[in-house]
Structures are given as C-alpha cells and as structure tokens.
Amino acid sequence: MADLKDELDTSPEVGELDDLPDPLPGGRSASVSGPADGTGSDLLDRAHVLLAAHPVADGYSGLPWALRHLPWFDLELGESAVDTDIPRMREGHVGALFWALHLPESLDGDQAVSATLDQLDLVKTVVRSHPDGLRLACTPGPITDARHSGRIAVLPGPAGAAALGDSLGILRSLHGLGLRALTLSGTSWASEAGMTRFGEEVLREMNRLGVVADLSGGSADTVRRACAVSKAPVLCARSAARALRPHPANLPDDLLTDLGAVKGVCMVPLTAEQTGPSVRDVADHLDHVRAVAGPECVGLSGTYDAGTAHPQDLADASRYPHLIAELLRRGWSEADIALLTWGNVQRVLREADFTAREAQRRREPSTAKIADFDG
Structure with missing residues (x-):
C-alpha cells in the first residue's frame, strides 16, 4: 500500500435547471443574451452567469x-496540494x-473491500469537517437541498467492482453506507469477455438499490449487455470519443449510439490523455458526443x-x-x-431513484452467489 501514492500523485497540466442565486462581481445582469461571436471576456462573463443558474x-x-x-x-480555506477545494469549486460553479x-x-x-470501506469513511469524515461547504447527498432530494443551501453535494462513488468481493451482501452494505455508483469492469463477472449471468444479477440488484452503473473501461460486450439489462440509465463516468482520440476508455460511435438509445450519459473527462x-x-469531444448520442x-x-494531466486552461476545478465559454463561442x-x-x-439520478422504489415493491434482496450462476 505504501507505493500507491506514486501511482496516484497529481500530474501537472499540459499547459496552462434550477434557480441558484450567485451574482457575478460588479452587479452584472443574470441574462445570458448576447452574440455567440462576442469577445472572449463577454463569453466568459456569459459562462459565469449560465453556470450560476446551471452548475456543474x-x-x-x-x-x-x-x-x-x-x-x-x-x-x-483552500488546499494547494490538490486540484479540488471549496473555493475553487465555488469559482468553477460546481454544484455536485x-x-x-x-x-x-x-x-x-478482501484488500479491495477494506480499502473501499476506508475511503467511504474518509469521505464522510471530510464532509462532516466541512459543514459550511459540503453536504453528503445520496439521492436527488438532498442534492437539490445542498445546492439551495449554498453547499456542494458530495456523492460517494463510483467504486470499483472489486469492492464487492463477488458478494451482493457487500453491495447492499456499501449502498447503506452511501455508495451511489459502481464501475462494472475488472472482475470475473464483468470482464473483457463481457458480463456473465452473475454480473447481470449484480446489475439487477444495483437497480433495486439505486446504485448507478458506470461503464467506463468496460468491454464493448459489457457496455452493450449492461445497456440492455439495466432498467435505469447508465453512466460512462470517464469516457470521451474514440473517433477523435483512440484511448481504450473512450467510446466508439456505435457504443455512443447505444448509450444514447437508452438515455445514458457519457461524461467527457478533462484529461489531456483522453x-x-x-x-x-x-x-471537440463534447461536440462529437452530442452529435452522435444526443444532447x-x-x-x-x-x-x-x-x-492525470489536464488540458491547457483546465488545470483545476475552478x-x-x-470550457463553457468555448462552447458558447461554438454556438451551443x-x-x-x-x-x-x-x-x-440529475435525470439519471432521479430515474435511478424511481427505478429503485419500483423494484423494491416487486423484488426481494437477492441472495444469489456467484457459484449459482458461473460456478
């Protein structure tokens, strides 16, 4: 464990729908009207106003x-040792x-299960120690409450599938502790070979609990099968367009089309590598995903x-x-x-919550074991 710090040390950058009162300095108007081909300063002003109404x-x-x-x-107060702190999230209009x-x-x-539990405990400890800026939020209601109280909603997850230890009981325990998303890759039941019958049972139990499936890094067969089996929308938490950059976690156009068909969300990462x-x-990636999968x-x-290193002008959460100014320049x-x-x-989270409530009326907690399906 001691050598894990080097693996995850932050690298330098590559260069340099609700109402939310957040006025801009100088008393600027909350209107976002103005020409799409305005000056850079005008576009940045408009981006701040727009993000005040629709945060990230x-x-x-x-x-x-x-x-x-x-x-x-x-x-x-601010923490220079990391890319993310409350002042910078406020400056960047991060709402959740x-x-x-x-x-x-x-x-x-067992190591993966233990380390995941440690991180969940740390998340709760950090949120408790910053009550004026952060609020733990595992369902849509508290996310909205956090936003309207001027706090940033923290959602635990995604966790890696290895955190389950092939146990649906551990999945339920992690959900009870606040887990909101799980990445379906890197296990025997969600691998390069695709999703097994036990993997499908894991996904059904996730639907029953309201744990959102993250498919980033999953094989094409896993992504397709998860889209077909899941009753709730899925996420790809760190995937861009493979047509523009051939990174293994990026999605080819056929999978983007499949994701769009089930109203999942491809969350484009702000990393130079992807x-x-x-x-x-x-x-460019946002344009491409929007064109292929839909807005x-x-x-x-x-x-x-x-x-990971970040693109120029996107060094941290502020x-x-x-980025929004660039999209405005392009006519978004x-x-x-x-x-x-x-x-x-927010739509994905609301639909996952609704799906869970409906599933809990019809389905008891699964007691299935991996040997029942894949043994």
Missing part, C-alpha cells in the same frame, strides 16, 4: 485517495461532485486529483467557465449547456 455536476473526482496521503488539509472510490488494480479480494492538450480539444447524453467529468444553446452541466446527471 462533475462525474469523477479522485480526491478521497489523494487526501488520505496528506497529513493535514483544509478544503474550506462524485467522489470516486477507485483503487489500483493491484488490490483485490481528450487532448487544449480546451478546444475537450470541446441528453453528454456530461462533464473533471477527473481532478486522479493522477476552470469550468473557460443555453438549453444544451444546461443539460450538459446539470440536467442530464
């Missing part, structure tokens, strides 16, 4: 693992944030504090307005940007 629901932060290696930190519980691939079995070295490269199927994933409508930043993720 960020699909992936590596902060839990990064914080466990710091002897002391204060996210309320998934705190990933992913682990290095070298951990599996999207490219500039803010315009990231915008209701694209979201944002900062992927800050996950040990920089989202620069306010409605499409509102879906991108906030609306699409």
